[in-house]
Amino acid sequence: MDTLLQELVAIPSVFGEQDATKRIIDYVDEKLQLLNLHIEYFECGGYPAIVATTQKTKTPKVMLYAHLDVVAAPQELYKLRMEDGKYYGRGVLDMKSAVATYLHILKDIQYDVSSYDIGLMFTTDEEGSGNFGTGGLVKQGYIPQVCVMPDSGFDTNWEIERSAKGCWFAHVIALGVSAHGSRPWQGDSASIKLIKALNDIVLLFKDRQKPDTTTINIGMLHGGESINQIPAVSMASLDIRFIDMQDFYRLKRKIQAICDTHGVTLKTIRKWNKPTTNKLDHPLIQTFLRHVTLQTGITPASFTAYGASDARFFLDRGIPCVLMSPPGGSAHSNDEWLSVEGYQQYQLILRDYIEEVARTPAARSGKVIHRALTTTL
């Protein structure tokens, strides 16, 4: 088993949990400190981030990106397990294997880092809005020529994302008047208002929950604290994904109308980003795909992603992103998995890739050398 991956998975860095977030940032920082890198630390909105570069620059040629936060999981998923050629555990795919991969590679080149022009970007709010981490860092000028981001391509076999659905996060908030549970006519139940509004919203999406349409998830429901007390506040979260902007705007207007009818508030938590398109014909993307073929024998196909990732902050600025991961699946579920062979292959692919594209002009030899990693996986 990969010890580094094991240790990373064991830290339950659930988005929003400050203690665990600090633990994982400290863990990664400790590793980076040994690798002769220029390290900068950031914190915005309570979410820490680290950027480490081989050169003192904000614009490295290649940025290796990974988010350290994960979604919640049962306790047993924080223990890496290997079975039938697969790793299981929370974050094995999304995306602690990327963290481990980068650290392995940087350790491999640690005595020669000045010959490369690479950056590593680690954030801790991707499962939230991404605005504080990647969004903030890009605003501060961290603009590479290409970003490697294995945060897509889940449930595919070496496919690369060519486009992604847009995404909008919102809260539906119902306010009422509390009273004794036996006297609902003296109060105004926030929970019943919320339920009625959500029921109408869910109806809008009947027959729509498909890969090629606008979809909805209600990730969170919360209303009331005491069984015999009319709730004064109730809330739900909406996660809406879309390919067609006009369809999204239409549905958003209908959702707003439903909320107005039921006297509840619709509040944007993460402003919608339009569907994104990746520049697959960019030379830096094509080079990566060539190394995938060399290593796996597979010619990568492209696909449209249903989820959004922090790639949108780069894509919006025209920066191509290598949005593919080693084979794995069931992200965010209790069966999250990663192919062991694929994980190893990805490291070799990336190592060869940075050897070809990320050497500084002074160090470039003009040759591409396929090499095995010198570190033990």
Add this chain to the structure above:
Amino acid sequence: MKITEPLVEQLLRELVAMPTVTADTECNERALNFIASFLKERGMHVYQAKHDGYASLVATTQKTKTPKVMLVGHTDVVPAEEDFFKVEEQGDKLYGRGTRDMKGAIAAYMTVVDILQRQLDDYDFGIMVISDEETVDYGVIRLLKEGYRPKSVVLLDGGESWHLEQLAKGALYMSIAVNGKTAHGSRPWQGDSASFKLVELLAEFQQDFVGHGPETDTLNVSNIRAGSGAFNQIPDSATALLDIRLIDESHKAPVKARLEELCRKYDGSVEEIVYFPVLKHNMDNPYLVSFRDSITKVTGVEYSPTIAYGASDACRFDELGIPCAVTYPVSGGHHSATEWISKKALHDLVLILADHLEKTAKAGSQGTAKRSAVELAAA
């Protein structure tokens, strides 16, 4: 008539300042220890117990489990903002969590004991206080199982504004849990949203209660929970608690059947947490007649029976044939952010209790030399 002002208000302030939300069993135990010490110091026989972490006490003037009158109360309260655990006086109203439900009553009980402390041997009454009434409410059940059988009960936890409760709606507490399958929020076709199913289940169920009011069955939906907080994860479980009040005992079975039917439809399960049966008091019982007469004597409010919408521990005593005089002093804002008790009503309660105990809770012939409870309260 003079009013025992300082002590009853002091006691109310001390009790309200303890944030005895039901789940905080430690704080409730502190409150019960406070009450126990007060009563012991004044000569009562105090028994303290704990069941499943919930503390309770029974204090009696005689060493008995069958006092003539048991004054019953609970220290636990529903949640509130931090600053509501403090008595604020505005005119005649004393605001604060528990002022009405039911720390005002407990303060009055303690005050009556203080008044009678030199003559407690002449009386045969008790005080029973539990700390889980707002949730599972096993406290009284357990104490009754231990053999407590008062001849009558006074419970300031029903009725309204000195009007005695004639009928109390039944209270059916149910928990609902719906199952699903988790997946990434962007791929709903790979999962099965428990939150959708709970919303649809509750939307259907609440339709049965549209237009509900004082004279019908009613529904409260609370403690709705689904998801771990992540926007982009499909919840694989969703839960809610239901507080259903029934105007007639015969409504219980169809309501439960309807919930079970909906749970089958939406892949859920339902469980009964606790049930308080519909309660009809015998208003001609001498103890109830005495209590309502004491109310009229002190406050001038004439007897007029009411329907109580909430259930109380009265049903536990009623099941054993023990008559209960149930009312609230003048108060309001039950379980809300504006809970209050009338200051005048608080003082009146002390006098009402003293008068009632004088008539119904003497331990035997006491001669005429000693002062009555009413005289002591008025002094």
